[in-house]
Amino acid sequence: MLDELNDLLKKYKTGKCSDDEVMKIEAFYASLDKAESNALPKIVTEKWYDFSELELELLKLKMHRGKRKRAKVWFYSGAAAIIVLSIGLISLFKYGHEKELSSFLPGKDGAILSLSSGKTIELDGNIGSYIEMEGLGQISEKDGFMKYVPSKSVSMDDTGTNKIVTPIARQYKLELVDGSKVWLNSGSSIEFPTVFKKDMRRITIHGEAYVEVKHIDSIPFIVNVNNHFTIKDIGTAFNISAYEEDKIESVTLVEGKIQIGNSILSPLEQFTRSQDGQSSYKRLEDATDEYIWTKGFLNFNGMDYSTLLRKISRWYDVHVEIVGELPNQHISGNIPNNMPLTNLLKILGNYGLDFNYRNNTLFVSGKKNIH
Structure with a gap:
């Protein structure tokens, strides 16, 4: 079973899973209760495959987006351009205050x-x-x-x-x-x-x-x-x-x-x-x-950044202040509501946002030269 899941996760990461194989992976996730799901990153990184914890959170995000859209994490701009984000291309942004932000626990x-x-x-x-x-x-x-x-x-x-x-x-x-x-x-x-x-x-x-x-x-x-x-x-x-x-x-x-x-x-x-x-x-x-949200998820589907940041502020009890203009984009996806704030900010860093934490405030701005 573990070897089969190992192979399927490798294929899923590279986008090569068939519909039946995707259903197998989702069935496995559905078989876990919430406590077991929380421990999943450690199990996978130690026994199955070299996924980072963040990549696993993104994988779960993709799986909980609904049957028709489950294979993509995407956002769209005002020009209706759709950008597909591959898990394998995630690069973690650094903001220098991870220790302070780790004190902001999920609700x-x-x-x-x-x-x-x-x-x-x-x-x-x-x-x-x-x-x-x-x-x-x-x-x-x-x-x-x-x-x-x-x-x-x-x-x-x-x-x-x-x-x-x-x-x-x-x-x-x-x-x-x-x-x-x-x-x-x-x-x-x-x-x-x-x-x-x-x-x-x-x-x-x-x-x-x-x-x-x-x-x-x-x-x-x-x-x-x-x-x-x-x-x-x-x-x-x-x-x-x-x-x-x-x-x-x-x-x-x-x-x-x-x-x-x-x-x-x-x-x-x-x-x-x-x-x-x-x-x-x-x-x-x-x-x-x-x-x-009553099932343990934060919903961001079709949400503009200002609304998304207000939701983050309410759930993590962190004061958020927007600096300048944010990208004219909407983000889509559902994430587990027990995801650490630092992991969520790392994900959002790939969607054109920069974060700076000082004076008990999380300052958010749009990245320059976004492609």
Whole structure:
């Protein structure tokens, strides 16, 4: 098995794999759980083939880009020129601050719960079985989700609002009292009542969240997004991306139906709203990239550099400042969200970016004389 994979990896590196051979390699990666995948670079470099750790990360990036595009890591410019980047041609850039940057670790699970009483609780996946919430009920963490169970003494007339915030470099998952589930990305928040009313379920989202609604015909589920617009569930799973610092807010429907304004969206349809309030709708071929962050990946597909750098800043908790103009390019690919920041910057160095770290700030500029 190892000899066969060794030969396949050599062929993959030189672009000589057949479709069947590529599927074999991907099947091998799919058979690994996340912990084993983290150890993969050491296994391969010591026992199989002389791949650098960075090259392996790039290999994994290529494999997780989707079935039709899995064999390429590519970006395109405004002139629509497509440049294919071969793993074998990677050259590592040097920026002289690798030790300092290595202290910026990838994000992890964690959040802060603020109760309607004013009390705060840190959620880190280790709170154990149950925590009493000052007569309001109990919270527990099970199967990776925080679950809130209100006290029987709390009535539906209770107007208290609880809030969960994911700081920079944190993600969190919660199950609401009605069974609906919410994934919160870094730098995001959700506000939800102590109990839902008999005729309405309403939450407020800031930042990015993936929502799986437990549909109840008689009780609508309403999501307020940044106080800019609302989403009404009609049996649904959808992703919301609405960071205040981004130019565009979007809602992508994965399953079911939702209503935004007077429009009803079907699966794979996306609603967008610009900063000046202009809205539009479009249909996607595949919505996976919109919620792949819930599966342990950072999505960069079709992303301009400014948006990409904001995402890096949120996930690695590093202050980023852009110097001058960046290349007019978009980058495509998905990377594991546990990739070290230094490895990610080395990859981006091959896409026309220079990095300089000083005064606790990562300065980013476009390379000169890019060919």
